[in-house]
Amino acid sequence: MLFLAWLGWNLADRPTDFFNIFLIGLTQGSVYALVALGYTLVYGILQLINFAHGDVFALTGLFASSLITDRFQLDETSTALVIVGGLLATFLICMAFGALVNATIELVAYRRLRSAPRLAVLITAVGMSFIVQNISLAIFNVNFRSVPPLISDSNVFTVGGVHYSWQALFVVLVTAPVLVLLTWLVKSTRQGKAMRATAQDPEASAMMGINVNRTISFTFLLAGGLAGIGAVLFLVEFNVRYDTGFELGLIAFTAAVLGGIGNLSGAVLGAIIIGMIQAFNEGPFLWAPGSDWTRSIVFGILIAILVFRPEGLLGERTPEGG
Amino acid sequence: MPRRRDRARSSLRGYRADASRRSGLHVVGDGWRTLPRPVRQFSPAIALLVLAATYPLYLSSLPSGNVPIIHSFPSVRSAVTILVFTTMAVGLNVVVGYCGLLDLGYVAFYAIGAYTAGWLASGQFQQVRFHFGSVGVTHTANGIHISIWLVLVLAALLTALGGILIGLPTLRLRGDYLAIVTLGFGEIIPQFVRNADSLHGFDLTNGTFGISPIDSPGFGNSLKTSLGLPSAYSQDFDADRLFFWTALGILILTIVCCIRLRDSRLGRAWIAIREDETAAGAMGIPLMRTKTWAYAIGAFFGGISGAYIASFNAGAFPSQFNFNISVFLLCMVILGGMGSIWGVVVAGVILSWLNVEGLANIGTWLNDNIFPAGHQIEVAKYQFGIYGVIIVLMMMFRPQGLIPEARRKREIEESGGHGPLDSSLYEMRSADERGGTGVPHG
Numbered sequence: 001m002l003f004l005a006w007l008g009w010n011l012a013d014r015p016t017d018f019f020n021i022f023l024i025g026l027t028q029g030s031v032y033a034l035v036a037l038g039y040t041l042v043y044g045i046l047q048l049i050n051f052a053h054g055d056v057f058a059l060t061g062l063f064a065s066s067l068i069t070d071r072f073q074l075d076e077t078s079t080a081l082v083i084v085g086g087l088l089a090t091f092l093i094c095m096a097f098g099a100l101v102n103a104t105i106e107l108v109a110y111r112r113l114r115s116a117p118r119l120a121v122l123i124t125a126v127g128m129s130f131i132v133q134n135i136s137l138a139i140f141n142v143n144f145r146s147v148p149p150l151i152s153d154s155n156v157f158t159v160g161g162v163h164y165s166w167q168a169l170f171v172v173l174v175t176a177p178v179l180v181l182l183t184w185l186v187k188s189t190r191q192g193k194a195m196r197a198t199a200q201d202p203e204a205s206a207m208m209g210i211n212v213n214r215t216i217s218f219t220f221l222l223a224g225g226l227a228g229i230g231a232v233l234f235l236v237e238f239n240v241r242y243d244t245g246f247e248l249g250l251i252a253f254t255a256a257v258l259g260g261i262g263n264l265s266g267a268v269l270g271a272i273i274i275g276m277i278q279a280f281n282e283g284p285f286l287w288a289p290g291s292d293w294t295r296s297i298v299f300g301i302l303i304a305i306l307v308f309r310p311e312g313l314l315g316e317r318t319p320e321g322g
Numbered sequence: 323m324p325r326r327r328d329r330a331r332s333s334l335r336g337y338r339a340d341a342s343r344r345s346g347l348h349v350v351g352d353g354w355r356t357l358p359r360p361v362r363q364f365s366p367a368i369a370l371l372v373l374a375a376t377y378p379l380y381l382s383s384l385p386s387g388n389v390p391i392i393h394s395f396p397s398v399r400s401a402v403t404i405l406v407f408t409t410m411a412v413g414l415n416v417v418v419g420y421c422g423l424l425d426l427g428y429v430a431f432y433a434i435g436a437y438t439a440g441w442l443a444s445g446q447f448q449q450v451r452f453h454f455g456s457v458g459v460t461h462t463a464n465g466i467h468i469s470i471w472l473v474l475v476l477a478a479l480l481t482a483l484g485g486i487l488i489g490l491p492t493l494r495l496r497g498d499y500l501a502i503v504t505l506g507f508g509e510i511i512p513q514f515v516r517n518a519d520s521l522h523g524f525d526l527t528n529g530t531f532g533i534s535p536i537d538s539p540g541f542g543n544s545l546k547t548s549l550g551l552p553s554a555y556s557q558d559f560d561a562d563r564l565f566f567w568t569a570l571g572i573l574i575l576t577i578v579c580c581i582r583l584r585d586s587r588l589g590r591a592w593i594a595i596r597e598d599e600t601a602a603g604a605m606g607i608p609l610m611r612t613k614t615w616a617y618a619i620g621a622f623f624g625g626i627s628g629a630y631i632a633s634f635n636a637g638a639f640p641s642q643f644n645f646n647i648s649v650f651l652l653c654m655v656i657l658g659g660m661g662s663i664w665g666v667v668v669a670g671v672i673l674s675w676l677n678v679e680g681l682a683n684i685g686t687w688l689n690d691n692i693f694p695a696g697h698q699i700e701v702a703k704y705q706f707g708i709y710g711v712i713i714v715l716m717m718m719f720r721p722q723g724l725i726p727e728a729r730r731k732r733e734i735e736e737s738g739g740h741g742p743l744d745s746s747l748y749e750m751r752s753a754d755e756r757g758g759t760g761v762p763h764g
Contacts, residue, residue: 048499112718119424119497120717123656126426126649127713134707244643250509253502292517293448299506306499 006282016161022276027168028117028236029275030175034230035252036259036267037182038102038223044199044262045219047118051125052105054249055132055237056224060098061231061240064090068235075148091174094228102224103217105132116122129246136242146239161174171233178229179268180200182222186264191218199262247295251278253283254302259314269313274298292317353471373678374570377401378563386470393683398562400678405569407677408670411654412663413623415475418581418652419661419727420589421616422596423493427508429647431621434484435628436638438477439514440533442468444526457540458554470539470721472573474629481625489617505645512643527640529674535639539568556636565634572630573667576623585618592616593661609618646706650677653709658717668725673709681705735748 011018035057042050068074072086109128113121151170155163186192197205198215206212234240234248255274259266278298282291289297305312354362378398386394396404410432417425440446443456445465453461454548455469468476492503519529540554555564583589591612594602603609632638654673658665665750675685685701693699701708718722 047498049502060409109718111471116717116721119422119501120721122424122501123652124714124717126652127710127717130649130706130710131714134710137707138704252506257502293513296510296513296517299510301493303503304507306495306503310495310499310620 010280017284019162021279023162023164023168024283025276025279026272027171027275028279029255029272030171031230031233031277032248032252032255033268033271034175034178034226034233035248036255036271037264038227039197039249039253039256040259040261040267041219041223041226042263043256045195045216046110046121048110048121048125050105050223051129051249052103053223053227054247055129055136056098056101056105056245057227057231057234057248058240059101059136060094060131060224060228061244062140062145062242063097064094064228064232064235065147065240066140067093067314068147068150074150076150076152078150086245089149091229091232094232095225096228098226098228099221099224099232099247100250102227103220106217106220111216117218126289129249133242133246136245140242142242144239144241147235167237171219172234174229174233178226179248183264185222191215192287195219195253200251212235250302251298254298254305255289257302258305263312265313266312266314274301277301334534342762350723358682365486366702369572375542375567378560378566390656391684391687392680393687396675396679399568401674402562402565402634403631403678404568404671404674405566405573406627406634407444407651407674408654408667409569409573409627410624410660411621411651411666411670412573412576412580413627415650415655415658415661415663415666416583416592416623417616417620418655419659420584420592420596421613421662423613424497425504425617425620426501426645426648426652427504427506427511428620428651429623429643430504430511430645431481431624432516432628432631433483433638433640434481434512434621434629435625436632437527437533437628438625439470439473439536439629439632440478440527440638442466442473442476444533444535445535446528446533454492454541456537457542458557467537470537470629470633471498473633474626475693477629478622478626481628482622483624485617485619485621486614488621489614490610493613505648508645508648512640515638515643516640529639532637532639532641533632534639536632536636536638538633538636539564566576569630569634572626577663577667579623584663588615589613596661609665625757649706649713650709656713657724659726662723662725662727665723665725665727669723676708677705681708740758 007018035054036052038057039050042048042053067090068086072090074083074086078086105128109124112119113124131255149167151167152165155165156169157164186195193211194205194215195218197208197210200211202212205215229238251274252271255270256267257270258273259268259270278294281289281294281297369423372762378401381395381398384395389395410428413431414425414428417423417428445463445467447466448464450466451462451464452466452468453459453463456467457469459467487625488504488507492500495503515527516530518526538554538556539745540557541549541551543553546553552564555561556566558564559620584632585592591602591607594607594613595609599609643753650673654670655666656670657673658727672680681702688701689698
């Protein structure tokens, strides 16, 4: 309530900044959503917090940066057609790359522990996170990597001081169809149905003739692919380093928990809320704590949700969560 | 059941006796067995202790600089850090090993301990002047200067309180949620100390620069003249040795406490919770209180180690406290064997040594002798990747750890060989686990 009052007061005080920040939050939230979906998909089916997911994101981002700058040699002087083509190719390659890395992790590390207790798999996931992070470190070294501003920073429209840049539009233009496609995939295809069945009860699904291992692999592929798209979007605006994935992954995981882990639309909602909170926190407002405190605030939210409402905003109250 | 075990033991003893008689070693063996039981029980530990306590004395006669692979033995200064981190691992073992609660934010306790030492034994608060048994500081110096011995206790108690405060709301959660909440605290507290240099204009932690210098332990001038004890460690010629022996004392105290706790009513309750939380609750163990105790006691040892290492380094800096440290400590517990004190001590010493200087030395040796020029690898850069590999491999192939707890070995023996060898892990399962197929014990 206090937070809403604070928001309302800011809206009245500096409306222009408010809407600008709102749009930044929406953009940021879209990227988080793609990563948060990966956590939620995997958690839904294995009840596993896949710690390595954020690091797969960072590795894919670094891979994308080398693709764009070294392989395709795109920069702001390239013609529009080349940029669009290059980015499209980058998206496709990075999706495949992220998907493969993620599925490989599952195959190598988690599959052997299928019947082991959950904490054993969780500890393994922490270990895998460090391994993937160090693979990024070994290949791409410690430096931040970024790409030239491929998408113009200029504005699509400006209404009374509220700017909407092409970059922000680009993020939303990519994210929205991906989300629609994902919903269709999970809701309407045979494989999606198998995923939902396995998430509900793996043993019963196996008895019904669903190949559980293949379904889990498919889930990891899907999650990795989403992380790949998210990584390219992130790279267009920010820079990436080998350890970027750790913090971003935790933020995205918080988003997934906020929305109700295991719930796809919840993850998107949670991600947008977290994006907004981050943007407003770092915005030029009175009493905004600033970016120094972002991590504390996000984790504070995470702890508060887990303690008071473990099922999240949209999740169902489960025996484990309640 | 006990009778069967006795029979098995006596037949085993008989076999061993035959074997030693054949080899002609029975004189030694018989002599050993005539010794009283406490001597037999404690002599390996005492031998190890003597070997450790005299380490600074015989270090100079060990070869240095030309030892294959490890280059040289750790200096006394490194050995202090090794001992303190081992103490922390033993403390974490209470939470993770005994009670089966995955704590990914142990670094928070380390930080609380270190900063308590910073607040109570340094010139951080220039506004006040309070001295209580401080040594090595002039009496006109501003700030709070309390004797480090007292600060160690205060820091431990305060950290235990922190553990209770963190634990109370979160310990209701099941395993993986608890892990992520502890991780959250482990991230919040370092960020707090990094940013709390102007809380409404009040400088609590001195921001990224950290609190420095922190006073060192010592016994003061009067005890120096009467008993010959060192006045203040940092002003002593052999400061590192003094710090070493004190750290060893703290580690031994921690180990003794943990062994006694394990065999106490509380410790048995922890192990019951680890094995089956639902059953333990049904048997009347107060779950929340028991788990909170595990948390508080684990935090206690984290706090005392944090305060001590802050005093040793003469400073507490926010960059010391990150998630990597939590995982590093967890890696020690997993490598040694969850719940196994001696396993954790051995793994703690090995891994902390690798962290302090071992990896760098081994890396140099590998680059000089194995890797061809041009393909050199900075091994120390990948230390956390190496810990990750250790964690994953242990979980896959030897989840019970290198030196499994004796209790588990006995359990496996008693189950007549048809218990799963990695049954130790089944004990970690949370009560609500979905796919649990653990074979019942006993």
